[in-house]
Amino acid sequence: MNKVHHSVTLQTELCKGCTHCIKRCPTEAIRVRNGKAVIKSERCIDCGECIRVCPYQAKQAKYDSLEDFKDYKYKIALPAPALYGQFDKLDDIDYIISGLYRCGFDDVFEVARAAELVSEYTRQYMKREGIAKPVISSACPAVVRLISVRFPSLIDNVLPVMPPIELAARLAKKEAKKKHPDLKDEDICVLFISPCPAKVSYVRNPIGVEKSAVDGVLAMRELYFKLVSEMNKIDNPTNASQSGIIGMSWAGGGGESSALMNDRYLAADGIENIIHVLDEIEKENFIGLEFVELNACPGGCVGGALAVENAYIAKARLQSLRRYLPVSLNHPTDIGADGRLPDEVLWETGVDYSPVLRLDENRVTAMKKMAQIQQISETLCDLDCGSCGAPTCRALAEDVVNGEASVDDCIIRLKQKLQRLESEESKED
C-alpha cells in the first residue's frame, strides 16, 4: 500500500494521555501507550474527530501557508463554500472575494461554481442503467477513505465524478491560461481554503485522480483574521461572485442532495451517524434509496475542524446570504446528447480496498487470530473503559494477538492478578 501523507498529527509534548480521543476515532486508529497517544497511520482517515475532542490541543492539522507559494507568478484562491458562512453581518459574498484579492491572490475561483456543475453531472450519472444504488457522494474524502477501510462492499456505490475541489482547481487553471495566455503551468498555483484536515490529506493522497490539480491547502481559520481585516477596508466590492443557491448549499449537510431534484435521498453528518448509515446500507436495509450524502464533520463542511464559526451559526448565515441569489449560475455544456459525461470530470482511477482492519492476509491465520481474540476478550473486564490505552476490550485483545500490547495492560485484570498473588502469599505465610 502507498504511504499516506496525513494532515492530522500528534504534538506528543501536549498529550496528557487522557484517552478522550481513543474512543471517538472511527477506525480505532489511536492507542495510548506509555502515557501518550499514538496514531496508527495506516488506519487514520484524517476525519479530524480527535482534533475536535482533545482538551489539550495535542492533535493538530498540518496545512500550507500562503508564504510557501510567494514565488508563483499567479496565485488562485479556491474558497470552499463553507467560508461564506464564517463572517458576522455580511450581506454580500463579493466582500469575501474582493478581500481574497487584497490578501495577495491574483484570481479567485469559487468551489461553489464547480459544485453546481457536479450537481448536474451527478443528476445525469444517476440516470445510468446498471449502476450500484444508492450512489454515495464522493465529496467528503474522509467518508471515501472510511468506505475503503471499513465498508469495502460499498466501494462500487461511490460516485465516480470528481469532487468540486478537484474540478474547481482544473477549471481555475484553464480559465487563468485563457485570460493570460502568457502564463505557463509552472507560473500558476491553486490554493484551496479548507474547512477540514481531510481535504488537506486529499490533496496529498488524491482519490480518483493520479495527481490533484490543487497545489496547496490553507486552513480557513489561519487566513480568517487577515481576510476580515482586508474585508473591513472595502467600501464597494467588485461584482465578482458567480455562484448560486445550489453551489453555496454544498457547505452544509443536505445541500448536495437537495440539488439533485430527487427526494429518494439520505443526508447524514457526523462520524457516528455516517458509520450507522453505512452499516445499514451494507445490510441492504434501505430499499429504494437513490442517493446518500455523507459528511464526516457535524453539520457538513461548515463543521470542519479548521473552520472558525460554529457549524449551525455558519449554516444560518449561509441561509440568509443566499436568499437573493439565483438557483444556479453554472451549467455544464459538455454532457453528450446521449447523456454521456465528459471523461475529464470522471475519476481517472478507482478506490482501492485498504484492508487495514483485516487481521491477516492469510485466511487461515486470520481465523486463528479471530479465535484467539475471542478467547482473550472473554478474560477481560468487558467495560471498554479505555484505561488500557485501547478503545475497547476487543481492541486490546486484538493488540495482544498482534504482539502490540499485553493482557496486563488491563488494569482491572492486573488488579485481580495482584490480589490473587497477595492472597496466595498470605496463605503460604
Ligand code: SF4
Ligand atoms: S483523524 Fe480521525 S481517523 Fe485519524 S486518528 Fe483522528 S479520529 Fe482517528
Ligand code: SF4
Ligand atoms: S485526547 Fe488524546 S491526544 Fe488529547 S491529551 Fe487525551 S490522549 Fe492525548
